[in-house]
Amino acid sequence: xxxxxxxxxxxxxxxxxxxxxxxxxxxxxxxxxxxxxxxxxxxxxxxxxxxxxxxxxxxxxxxxxxxxxxxxxxxxxxxxxxxxxxxxxxxxxxxxxxxxxxxxxxxxxxxxxxxxxxxxxxxxxxxxxxxxxxxxxxxxxxxxxxxxxxxxxxxxxxxxxxxxxxxxxxxxxxxxxxxxxxxxxxxxxxxxxxxxxxxxxxxxxxxxxxxxxxxxxxxxxxxxxxxxxxxxxxxxxxxxxxxxxxxxxxxxxxxxxx
Amino acid sequence: xxxxxxxxxxxxxxxxxxxxxxxxxxxxxxxxxxxxxxxxxxxxxxxxxxxxxxxxxxxxxxxxxxxxxxxxxxxxxxxxxxxxxxxxxxxxxxxxxxxxxxxxxxxxxxxxxxxxxxxxxxxxxxxxxxxxxxxxxxxxxxxxxxxxxxxxxxxxxxxxxxxxxxxxxxxxxxxxxxxxxxxxxxxxxxxxxxxxxxxxxxxxxxxxxxxxxxxxxxxxxxxxxxxxxxxxxxxxxxxxxxxxxxxxxxxxxxxxxxxxxxxxxxxxxxxxxxxxxxxxxxxxxxxxxxxxxxxxxxxxxxxxxxxxxxxxxxxxxxx
Numbered sequence: 001x002x003x004x005x006x007x008x009x010x011x012x013x014x015x016x017x018x019x020x021x022x023x024x025x026x027x028x029x030x031x032x033x034x035x036x037x038x039x040x041x042x043x044x045x046x047x048x049x050x051x052x053x054x055x056x057x058x059x060x061x062x063x064x065x066x067x068x069x070x071x072x073x074x075x076x077x078x079x080x081x082x083x084x085x086x087x088x089x090x091x092x093x094x095x096x097x098x099x100x101x102x103x104x105x106x107x108x109x110x111x112x113x114x115x116x117x118x119x120x121x122x123x124x125x126x127x128x129x130x131x132x133x134x135x136x137x138x139x140x141x142x143x144x145x146x147x148x149x150x151x152x153x154x155x156x157x158x159x160x161x162x163x164x165x166x167x168x169x170x171x172x173x174x175x176x177x178x179x180x181x182x183x184x185x186x187x188x189x190x191x192x193x194x195x196x197x198x199x200x201x202x203x204x205x206x207x208x209x210x211x212x213x214x215x216x217x218x219x220x221x222x223x224x225x226x227x228x229x230x231x232x233x234x235x236x237x238x239x240x241x242x243x244x245x246x247x248x249x250x251x252x253x254x255x256x257x258x
Numbered sequence: 259x260x261x262x263x264x265x266x267x268x269x270x271x272x273x274x275x276x277x278x279x280x281x282x283x284x285x286x287x288x289x290x291x292x293x294x295x296x297x298x299x300x301x302x303x304x305x306x307x308x309x310x311x312x313x314x315x316x317x318x319x320x321x322x323x324x325x326x327x328x329x330x331x332x333x334x335x336x337x338x339x340x341x342x343x344x345x346x347x348x349x350x351x352x353x354x355x356x357x358x359x360x361x362x363x364x365x366x367x368x369x370x371x372x373x374x375x376x377x378x379x380x381x382x383x384x385x386x387x388x389x390x391x392x393x394x395x396x397x398x399x400x401x402x403x404x405x406x407x408x409x410x411x412x413x414x415x416x417x418x419x420x421x422x423x424x425x426x427x428x429x430x431x432x433x434x435x436x437x438x439x440x441x442x443x444x445x446x447x448x449x450x451x452x453x454x455x456x457x458x459x460x461x462x463x464x465x466x467x468x469x470x471x472x473x474x475x476x477x478x479x480x481x482x483x484x485x486x487x488x489x490x491x492x493x494x495x496x497x498x499x500x501x502x503x504x505x506x507x508x509x510x511x512x513x514x515x516x517x518x519x520x521x522x523x524x525x526x527x528x529x530x531x532x533x534x535x536x537x538x539x540x541x542x543x544x545x546x547x548x549x550x551x552x553x554x555x556x557x558x559x560x561x562x563x564x565x566x567x568x569x570x571x572x573x574x575x576x577x
Contacts, residue, residue, distance in 0.1 A: 006367040017355040088345035089368035256320040
């Protein structure tokens with residue numbers, strides 16, 4: 001556990017020193033501008049606009065970091081040969097992978113938490129006091145983080161056996177496909193044929209279901225999110241990450257470095 | 259007699275080549291050798307001979323196509339054994355956003371050292387490699403030689419029993435090379451097993467109890483440096499004085515080379531007595547007769563030439 005923590009901490013330190021968290025400045029500026037503008041152009045729906053904008057920005061920025069940093073987690077270490085000295089220490093390859101995953105998820109957690117704090121301040125600026133329904137926005141932020149963890153795990157898996165460019169394409173492809181799970185399961189057999197319907201239904205259970213993590217509409221309108229969904233999404237993300245990381249460990253464990 | 263610290267048994271490594279990786283290129287062929295405990299072993303060979311491949315196989319960075327190896331009696335697949343091994347990669351590159359002290363502290367965490375131990379050990383290692391004043395500078399500002407020193411520091415950070423160094427002198431100036439030599443000698447005096455690859459033969463002759471010469475992925479010979487070159491000694495050198503104006507000695511002087519006021523000539527071992535008789539008849543005065551011991555470099559070059567000749571012969575017959 002100490003070894004995994006050491007790798008995770010170093011991954012986090014790398015992200016911080018490589019100025020990954022500088023995106024927060026952009027996010028802060030966006031929210032400040034939005035807070036000032038929404039009051040003038042959207043009377044009565046300021047919170048809806050602000051929450052939608054804040055959550056969308058949190059998700060998009062997080063996804064960019066998860067994909068672009070995620071695909072470099074292993075491949076960059078192989079290319080730069082920094083991994084040689086590290087693997088000569090008493091460190092299992094799977095421990096290295098889990099540590100890298102943990103480090104990037106920690107980075108994203110810090111990033112997302114800072115964005116959530118910024119969003120809270122922006123909501124307070126346009127509306128006070130806060131209502132109970134406003135808490136949904138922060139559950140939505142938590143779901144975004146869970147979604148990002150799955151994306152990091154996928155990026156890590158692809159970076160174990162393919163180039164960075166292909167890993168980006170595969171991860172982005174799976175992410176987009178994961179947004180259309182219910183459409184895949186509800187295909188009209190009379191139009192696509194029974195074979196295609198069965199195929200897409202089967203595929204839909206293998207792909208990460210990102211639709212369950214989207215509670216942006218509820219958050220914007222201050223509607224509550226069922227506790228069961230929080231539990232379900234937490235377990236789903238944990239299990240999905242564990243499976244993907246196990247696959248990555250098998251692939252990376254057999255990989256001969258250059 | 260101490261047992262082997264490193265045992266390599268028929269190690270072979272093929273690399274896939276071509277667009278679809280359908281072809282393979284053999285980088286190491288059937289390598290078997292042993293390095294005794296407490297021994298300093300020099301792994302010699304030209305670029306691309308298979309030295310780094312062997313070391314990477316030992317460290318589990320790449321996996322063998324066939325064969326096996328053990329370090330301190332444990333298979334190389336056992337990562338926990340790395341607690342007793344230090345490794346310096348060839349042309350090391352480390353996380354350039356860290357300082358040397360941070361890097362060493364990071365690596366020390368894998369050996370279960372607590373904060374106080376890490377601090378003490380990191381300071382000691384930085385001093386040992388002459389970087390005590392540069393420990394707080396980010397590695398991206400380091401020169402190649404400084405990175406090599408950091409690499410050496412991280413290899414011996416945890417006081418390992420076996421130290422494996424891939425081209426440790428590479429990129430160092432003469433002072434740096436001498437310092438690395440001193441560190442290797444110190445490790446040796448502490449009873450550690452040191453395996454290092456190099457193509458600088460004088461270093462190998464100076465530091466090694468044993469050397470192994472690898473050319474074209476095949477081990478060509480293993481032994482003490484003097485032993486290994488002695489195997490090829492079949493000539494004698496005769497040093498003599500002769501009067502440059504004496505016509506009788508003109509023939510023998512023509513066969514010899516002059517150095518200072520003396521002459522020296524090389525003769526095959528079996529012709530020594532005939533040559534001495536010729537010198538006596540020519541009125542020359544004998545100064546010394548000694549066997550010519552080829553240097554490690556001559557032996558090394560001889561093997562490289564032989565390998566190239568074989569490779570071109572195979573190429574020609576293949577055509």
